[in-house]
Amino acid sequence: MRGAGLTVRDVLYEAPGAGTRKKIAVATAASLLLLALLLGLVIRQFAIAGQLDRKYWFFFARGTTWSFLGKGLLGTVEVAVVSGILAFAAGFFLMVGRISQSRISRALCTGIIEFTRGVPTLLFVYFFFLVAPQLGIRLHAFWKITLPVSISACGVVAEVLRSGVNAVPKGQREAALSLGMREGSVFLKIIFPQAFRVVIPALLSELVIVLKDTTFAYVINFPDLMQNASVLISNYDAMLSVYLLIAVIYCIINYLLNKAAEAVAVRGKEKGGAK
Template sequence: MSRSLEEILFAAPGPQARAVTRAMSPIAAAALLVLAVAVAVRFHSAGQLEAPYWEFFAWSTTWRFLAEGLLGTLASSAMAALISLALGLLLLAGRLSRLSLLRWPSIAAIEFLRGTPTLLLIYVCFLVLPSIGIRLSTYWMLTLPIGLSTAAVVAEVYRAGVLAVPRGQTDAARSLGLSEAQVFFFVVFPQALRYIVPALVAQLVIVVKDTTFGYVVTYGELMQNAKVLIANYHSLVPVYLVVAALYCLVNYAISRASHRLGRPMH
């Protein structure tokens, strides 16, 4: 029987743990409610909840502008995700290679990209590359660094899935006369995906959040457009509340997709 990633990584909670969870859940919910009320009172006392700060949300142009920013966010994050999935697979293949000429450069690339902040990679594309004659659009100045940074993490997620596949599957495939490449791509990797698809989809949440670095290159993503609205209407809290709700909706949709993909397959 196939198991979900959560079942593989974590043991099922026992009766005592479930009892503690049931007891603490109402307390945590009440604490969050009190916190939300306190924040709302604070915003109200500061005048941020007054009608003038919200009235421009009744205009279609405001929502059209936010929609353009949201589309920019989705376009950048989708392309970055594709880059990371493809490049992560190449890095994985290199890391698992028996040839030192391929293995060590792949390991070095993974460790370098994992250890380098995404923001620094964006600055490299924004400031360094133009100085040597390589000019990218603002879209690629944001998307490419995010894709490269995420690819290193994806490569390690792939590797964790490959290592989770029982060794007997590999031995059985080799006994049938399959080559190493055939064993990997037709036997091992498809089974590894069953373990790691939820984790891969969850990485999209991080990718979406990383697109908020678009302000560095003035790319028209959601947060950048939000700052334009704040500058024009001096409505800091209302704009950020609406934008936060939009991000939550996007990330919730991704989480739901991850949950569906993570269901056991029979």
């Protein structure tokens, strides 16, 4: 029972006596009943509203439905991956600017980072959707969603990377400098690789936020998962079932990304502990 991974959640209660065990058993049964009742009520509401009807669900058995949704998902993934790469690149430069010796560059980069972190993605989306055309900037729909998503992520990426750089012990830099390496190559070859390894989980969590933000693609009619879902809805007149399914798909993808982040974090800790 008492493993190394003991958390407060596990030790909060002492081993229950006979009376407490009975109470817990009763509470367990009652809560099970309550949850079942809740589920039942939801299903009943579906049935009453006629949403369990075959016509709202039959098209999920068709291959064309899934290939169409798959195409949308591909659009979503494309936007997410390109945004992720852009945000990482921009975040890297912002981070370098923020830790540099020059006071101007520090102030500028801090300002940009705080700005991108304090403004909602939707406002950036509206900037590229409504304001940019007024300035004579014509962009493809793909960039109208990719740019705002990456802009609103780059500040967070910069801060995550900076926390990684700060986590690398000072001695590493001093040792490399005393070996005659130059400041720039010390950073690129010694400090950054270690910092990057530390922050992989945090970067994966940020990718979840990027993926969530791509759903705003429907604002500008870019064919992503959400947009293709609404086409499906107008074809089959099935609002509830399709949107429910889309939500589940997003949840599963993000859940898996979060799990991956946790797994990487645990592995990193084990490696660190083995030293």
